[in-house]
Amino acid sequence: MPVEVILPKVDMDMETGTIEAWHVKEGDLVRQGDTIFEIGTNKAVMEVEAPATGAIRNIKVETGVPISVGTPVAWIYLDGEAATTPSEPAAAAAPVAAATAVSKTEAPAASVIAVAPASSSLRATPLARRIARQNALDLKTVTGTGPRGRIGEVDVKRHLEQRPRCAPVQETCPAPVAGASEGRLQPFSAIRRIVANRLSESMRSAPHFYLTSEIEMSAARDLLGRLAKRHERVGVPKPSLTVLIARVAARILRDHPVINASVEGEATRFHERIDIGIAMERDGDLVVPVLRDAGGMDMPAMTREFARLRGGMAKRTLTPAELGGGTFTISNLGMYGVDSFTAIINPPQGAILAIGRTIDKPVGRDGQIVLRPMANFTLSSDHRIVDGVAAARFMADLREALENPELLL
Amino acid sequence: MPSDALDAVSEIRELSYAEAVREALGQAMEADERVFLFGEDVGVYGGAFGVSGDLVHRFGKDRVIDTPISELGIAGAAVGAAITGMRPVLEIQFSDFVTLAMEQLVNQAAKIRFMFGGKASVPMVVRLPGGSGTGAAAQHSQSLEAWFAHVPGLKVLQPSTPHDAKGMLLAAIDDPNPVLIFEHKLLYKTKGHVPAEAYRVPIGKAAIRREGTDVTIVGSSIMARKAEAAAERLAADGISAEVIDLRSIRPIDFTTIAESVRKSHRLLVVYEGVKTMGIGAEISAMISESEVFDFLDAPIIRLGGADAPIPYNPVLEKAAVPQEDDIVAAATNLVRRGEA
Numbered sequence: 001m002p003v004e005v006i007l008p009k010v011d012m013d014m015e016t017g018t019i020e021a022w023h024v025k026e027g028d029l030v031r032q033g034d035t036i037f038e039i040g041t042n043k044a045v046m047e048v049e050a051p052a053t054g055a056i057r058n059i060k061v062e063t064g065v066p067i068s069v070g071t072p073v074a075w076i077y078l079d080g081e082a083a084t085t086p087s088e089p090a091a092a093a094a095p096v097a098a099a100t101a102v103s104k105t106e107a108p109a110a111s112v113i114a115v116a117p118a119s120s121s122l123r124a125t126p127l128a129r130r131i132a133r134q135n136a137l138d139l140k141t142v143t144g145t146g147p148r149g150r151i152g153e154v155d156v157k158r159h160l161e162q163r164p165r166c167a168p169v170q171e172t173c174p175a176p177v178a179g180a181s182e183g184r185l186q187p188f189s190a191i192r193r194i195v196a197n198r199l200s201e202s203m204r205s206a207p208h209f210y211l212t213s214e215i216e217m218s219a220a221r222d223l224l225g226r227l228a229k230r231h232e233r234v235g236v237p238k239p240s241l242t243v244l245i246a247r248v249a250a251r252i253l254r255d256h257p258v259i260n261a262s263v264e265g266e267a268t269r270f271h272e273r274i275d276i277g278i279a280m281e282r283d284g285d286l287v288v289p290v291l292r293d294a295g296g297m298d299m300p301a302m303t304r305e306f307a308r309l310r311g312g313m314a315k316r317t318l319t320p321a322e323l324g325g326g327t328f329t330i331s332n333l334g335m336y337g338v339d340s341f342t343a344i345i346n347p348p349q350g351a352i353l354a355i356g357r358t359i360d361k362p363v364g365r366d367g368q369i370v371l372r373p374m375a376n377f378t379l380s381s382d383h384r385i386v387d388g389v390a391a392a393r394f395m396a397d398l399r400e401a402l403e404n405p406e407l408l409l
Numbered sequence: 410m411p412s413d414a415l416d417a418v419s420e421i422r423e424l425s426y427a428e429a430v431r432e433a434l435g436q437a438m439e440a441d442e443r444v445f446l447f448g449e450d451v452g453v454y455g456g457a458f459g460v461s462g463d464l465v466h467r468f469g470k471d472r473v474i475d476t477p478i479s480e481l482g483i484a485g486a487a488v489g490a491a492i493t494g495m496r497p498v499l500e501i502q503f504s505d506f507v508t509l510a511m512e513q514l515v516n517q518a519a520k521i522r523f524m525f526g527g528k529a530s531v532p533m534v535v536r537l538p539g540g541s542g543t544g545a546a547a548q549h550s551q552s553l554e555a556w557f558a559h560v561p562g563l564k565v566l567q568p569s570t571p572h573d574a575k576g577m578l579l580a581a582i583d584d585p586n587p588v589l590i591f592e593h594k595l596l597y598k599t600k601g602h603v604p605a606e607a608y609r610v611p612i613g614k615a616a617i618r619r620e621g622t623d624v625t626i627v628g629s630s631i632m633a634r635k636a637e638a639a640a641e642r643l644a645a646d647g648i649s650a651e652v653i654d655l656r657s658i659r660p661i662d663f664t665t666i667a668e669s670v671r672k673s674h675r676l677l678v679v680y681e682g683v684k685t686m687g688i689g690a691e692i693s694a695m696i697s698e699s700e701v702f703d704f705l706d707a708p709i710i711r712l713g714g715a716d717a718p719i720p721y722n723p724v725l726e727k728a729a730v731p732q733e734d735d736i737v738a739a740a741t742n743l744v745r746r747g748e749a
Contacts, residue, residue: 125706126702127674130703130704146707147746152707153706
């Protein structure tokens with residue numbers, strides 16, 4: 001059997017990596033321990049060694065393309081093995097995009113050389129599997145240090161000990177499966193785990209408070225209608241309400257630096273640029289592509305960029321960089337008929353805006369009860385860096401801008 | 410007899426394995442006139458390995474019977490005597506010769522109780538000196554216990570200490586069904602504490618010779634002793650090995666093995682019989698089939714006899730069966746994860 005060369009996990013939270021450079025080419029003979037490629041993470045470039053001695057065949061992955069940890073990238077044929085194409089997992093090298101950028105504080109994981117097995121050929125002892133089951137741990141995330149990369153008890157226990165932010169607080173840890181378990185147990189996907197960790201951490205460490213404003217959307221609607229016609233003339237897709245709100249938020253965030261800020265230890269980081277993340281759903285996973293430098297975009301540019309991000313997300317061609325590092329986030333569930341809701345802050349950001357549906361409601365205008373399209377906007381703020389009045393001022397400006405968008409011009 | 414005085418003596422008393430067996434035979438014959446010995450040279454000569462010794466002088470030629478050289482005849486006569494209510498204890502001079510007695514042991518002794526619906530039973534004991542290490546070559550050095558452990562209706566014991574040799578033989582003589590006791594020839598001269606009174610060691614209960622946490626080493630007969638010595642050396646290397654002396658391979662004390670593996674997560678089975686299709690395979694499979702499977706953190710490793718007739722050359726003879734060094738190396742690999 002040829003030996004699989006996989007993209008190893010070289011960092012604790014690493015879900016994807018990029019081969020920066022191949023040191024070998026198709027057909028080269030390598031000795032176990034020779035450096036065969038360099039792997040790039042968001043922190044460093046590390047050398048990966050050959051897991052066996054033989055001929056390199058079927059190099060599958062180009063440099064510079066982010067791929068999942070554990071993806072086979074080549075095979076090593078031992079002496080005398082015919083170099084036919086081995087059966088490979090389908091879509092083995094499909095680029096993937098992680099939900100959010102990898103956390104920047106973790107210690108590097110164990111051995112760079114150790115080869116984390118792909119799921120189909122995962123080697124683990126029964127005890128390792130049992131402990132993983134009890135802790136709802138996906139063994140694919142564990143690096144085996146036993147013979148042939150086998151995962152043993154020691155590897156799982158080490159992994160569990162290092163599992164970030166989970167151990168200290170019980171309620172966010174997966175409940176152990178006690179006795180006979182009911183229903184289907186689905187281990188977290190890589191993205192689900194990151195989402196779970198980050199949002200748990202956010203709720204735990206960021207004291208959230210919420211301000212809700214009901215804002216009349218008549219003017220915004222009219223503007224969207226006019227913009228749609230203009231976009232049509234210049235060949236730009238129809239703008240959505242989400243993009244319009246992002247555009248408005250990007251404009252007024254300039255005047256509210258504390259809302260466009262992040263928590264950094266015991267300091268506030270005020271961001272020069274306004275990068276607005278838009279919460280989206282893909283195959284049941286929460287992903288947050290980011291409109292970079294949204295403050296500098298006009299509506300057509302933003303509409304185009306939004307369409308590009310949405311397309312890239314569906315096709316899974318977005319890079320981790322495009323999916324992380326925003327300075328402010330917008331989440332719109334209005335299209336599902338949600339009236340209003342509160343969102344969890346996307347750390348280390350300081351605030352997130354949750355948008356409900358627009359619906360005609362009776363309101364008082366000039367002494368009369370009239371129907372107006374109204375929508376609820378709820379701002380969740382991290383009270384460590386945002387005070388109530390600062391958040392209220394932002395909401396006041398948001399109302400004014402949405403109700404009188406011409407003021408922004 | 411003043412039992413206090415007896416206890417005081419037995420506290421300090423050491424006997425060899427052969428002496429312990431002889432004492433059990435003597436005490437059983439004293440206690441029950443139905444018990445008699447039967448075998449080649451067990452009388453005047455005192456047994457090929459000196460086990461029966463002076464018993465012929467104490468109990469006479471009617472109860473310590475020298476037989477012709479016919480294992481089939483000895484075994485058949487013993488089965489018949491047992492059915493009629495006697496308690497024969499026969500000695501197969503070398504366990505290798507038991508091949509000649511297979512019909513009586515496997516088809517008769519093991520089956521009669523079942524064929525007659527419990528109306529007859531065969532309370533006989535067969536003692537079989539076995540094992541290698543005496544330079545006696547392929548036809549006088551085998552370990553055939555696994556053959557009999559495959560036969561329902563037989564019990565198969567492998568005591569490793571003088572204490573167990575005596576206590577298990579007395580328990581076997583009490584047993585209403587056929588019991589085979591494989592005695593390793595190299596153990597006959599080993600010494601150990603043996604109480605003077607006629608005590609019994611229960612059949613089917615393993616002994617934990619040493620407690621440990623990193624790896625379970627299971628063996629019986631001389632391999633249990635080698636495992637104990639190996640565990641001592643492993644401890645010096647920081648490996649805590651639990652040593653289980655099976656004492657009985659049929660019935661086998663699976664519970665004790667399972668509880669140990671549940672704790673240590675690793676299992677090494679050591680046996681002198683040929684490794685292929687042997688006791689180790691059975692124990693390994695029992696663990697794999699049980700709920701303890703989920704507690705294994707490494708493959709189960711068997712150390713067994715080579716797939717070859719026991720060589721005459723003393724160097725090769727040693728190499729053909731697991732030795733203390735082999736156990737130390739195997740257990741170390743298992744714990745240090747170099748097992749593959």
